[in-house]
Every structure is written in structure tokens, then in C-alpha cells.
Amino acid sequence: MAYVTKRYIADLHFGHTSIIANCNRPFSSTEEMDAEIVRRWNETVKSVDDLTYILGDYGRPGQDIFAFKRLFHSLRGRKVLILGNHDLRNDGAVIPEIASLPWHLPPTHLLEVRDEGRRVILSHYSMRAWPASHHGAVHFYGHSHSRLPGYGLSRDVGVDMPDVDFTPRTFKELTAGMELDKHGEAA
Template identity: 55%
Template sequence: MHERLLEMQPRPFLSIEEHDEHIVSSWNSAVRDEDIVYHLGDFGFALLRNADRIREIFGRLRGRKYLVIGNHDVDKRGNLHPILAALDWAARPEHALRTRDGGRDVYLSHYAARTWPSQHHGAVHFYGHSHGRLPSHGLSRDVGVDVEDVGFTPRTFAELTAKMELPDVR
């Protein structure tokens, strides 16, 4: 990450190094090697100028990691940054993903969407990008690391949907 982040978004860290180490520690306390983790974008931001640091951080994070591409993950032409493209993701990074968890469809994107696939059939939509400034709506919510109930730690589907009124999808 970069120092300016600590100025733009109130975060309880004295330095960006402390911030990054806290995130790595929190991640690894919640994630086992066999767990699947979806990162909803902006994985390295300013670290993209430091390939060794981003590779080192990525290598320390447990789990099978998937990247949903964010606005800070691409170059000026919109192409995935080569440093990120070269990391050992579980699959090719995409701009959006669909998966299933908790017995229902889940649509993952960096950006919030007003509508999403299977929305009217109980699908949940998780997004990042807005740093908690965009309120949840129905089955759509911000799951960025800096959202209060996420607390800089990867969360499970059950934790992220605990306050949602999930319709029966049987």
C-alpha cells in the first residue's frame, strides 16, 4: 500500500508498514492453506512500483487466492499490471466473478452494481472500492478490508451475510 492511504482513509496504523503487516497477520489468522479467498481488487496499489515487496507479501498470504481486478490493478490502458499478472493466483484475474457459497449464487466485483446476475433469485453481491462510504442495499454490500465489520480480516460468507435477510433459495 502507500502512506497516503493512511491520510485519505482513517486507519489505526502509524505507518504503511504497520498497516501491511497487520493485514498479513489478520489474513493468516483467519485463512488456512486450503481456503479460497477472493480479493476484490486494488491488491498492491503503490506497491506495484516495488515488485519484490508485492511478491513477498503475496507469498506470505495463506489460501487459494483469486483476484477480482480493481481500478488500481491496471495500467493506464486498462491492462492488468504485469506484476499482478505474474503472481500465482488460483485462476486468471477477472473483472468480475460468479461463484456459489452458502447454497446460493454470489457475484463478486470491485465496483458496486445496481443489478447483478441472479439478483432476483437470491444471489448476493459483494464489492469493494467504496471504503465503506456506499451503504449496503438488499443483498449487496461492501466487503472491503476497511469496513467496520470486516476489520482488515478476510471474512466468511456467513459472517458477511449475517445481517442480511437472505431469501430461501431451495
């Protein structure tokens, strides 16, 4: 199946109360934050065939697992989770409520995809070197909440980045400021 559009985003932190203060997010409650992220997501992701890669820290299940599942199902399109630290238990296992969601692919720590003819390496954490980094591959990451600038052809795609602004973004949108032409095409 061909996907209409691929998009990328990180650090949603659905249901995570302290993230609002820790990252100076412009919301008064998790309910307000969650609703606004869903609104912006669905304003952008139009088709059930669209594919959105979430680069970690999807959310906290909390006490109401049914509300957590409804939130997932309210987001349009297919979703792939690249695991972040808040998606895991202390023993390293995926939080069961997150693992049980109907992801398009099983959640994983690292994924390589192709977009706009480029290799794109997806992880929750920033890397200084990544597969084919010296041959034009692009690296998208989260975790740093806009506090860690990109290096070479890498960048933070977290919701806290001003140009992401709580909205899933396309490869072209995210690489608009990169000098892709100065780097060789990744094989």
C-alpha cells in the same frame, strides 16, 4: 479439490501510502498496515486449501518487486483477484507485477461463485442490479471504502468496513445481517 473455507475481502491497498490518510486507517506507515493485514489474514486463513477472493485494489508494487512478491506469498491459502481500479494501468491492462503473481485463477473483472448454496456475484464495484439479484443471489463489492451502503442482498466487503476490520470474512459472517430467507433461492 474441496476448499476448507471461502473468504472475501476487498481494498487491501498493500504499499499504498495515501490510502492511510484518505480512509483514516489506524496505521502510521504502509509497512505497519501491510504487516497487520498479513497477521490478521494468517490468523484467519489456516489452510493452504482455503480460498480467498480479493475484490480489487490488491496493492501497489512500488520499487521493490521482490518485497511485493514476498508479501503475496506470506498470505496463506489460494487467492483469486477480482480486478479493481488500482490493479490496472491507465490503458486498462493489468499491472504486470500483479498479473505475474500466482493467482489461483486468472484475475478478472467479475466472477460468479456458489457459497452456502447461494449464487454470489463478485466485483470491485457496487451494482444496483446483478445476475439473479431478484432471485436470491448475493453481491459482494469493494471500492467504496465503507462509504456506500449495501442495496438488497449486496454489501461492501472492504477492509474499512467495521465488521470486516482488515480480515478476510466468510459468507456467513458477511451475510449475518441480511434477510436471506425473505429472498428466493437463486437457481
